[in-house]
Amino acid sequence: MTRTHDAVENVERIFSARAHIEQILRFEAALARAQAVDVTAVLVFGAVVTAVLSGAADGLPLDAFGLALVTVGVAVAAVASLRQPVARGAPS
Numbered sequence: 001m002t003r004t005h006d007a008v009e010n011v012e013r014i015f016s017a018r019a020h021i022e023q024i025l026r027f028e029a030a031l032a033r034a035q036a037v038d039v040t041a042v043l044v045f046g047a048v049v050t051a052v053l054s055g056a057a058d059g060l061p062l063d064a065f066g067l068a069l070v071t072v073g074v075a076v077a078a079v080a081s082l083r084q085p086v087a088r089g090a091p092s
Contacts, residue, residue, distance in 0.1 A: 041077035044070060 031039055048070050055062040 035081065037077055038081050041074045041081075045074040048074070 048067050051062060051067060054060070
């Protein structure tokens with residue numbers, strides 16, 4: 001390899017690392033603005049996606065009932081988060 005090739009490869013690594021850091025910072029900022037229930041629901045549904053992908057890759061049978069229960073729970077949390085909160089406090 002030439003020095004030019006090494007330099008280009010190093011620059012590509014730096015830009016790749018920067019992109020990853022920017023993505024992590026955006027994710028952290030979104031987590032900071034989100035409600036804990038919403039974040040939990042998204043992370044729990046990530047387990048469903050992981051189970052489906054792992055089952056497809058490994059050819060193992062899936063627990064459809066368990067995955068359905070988790071999915072329904074996540075959907076309930078999503079619907080609840082979309083509802084407008086009831087204003088409480090002193091009457092105006």
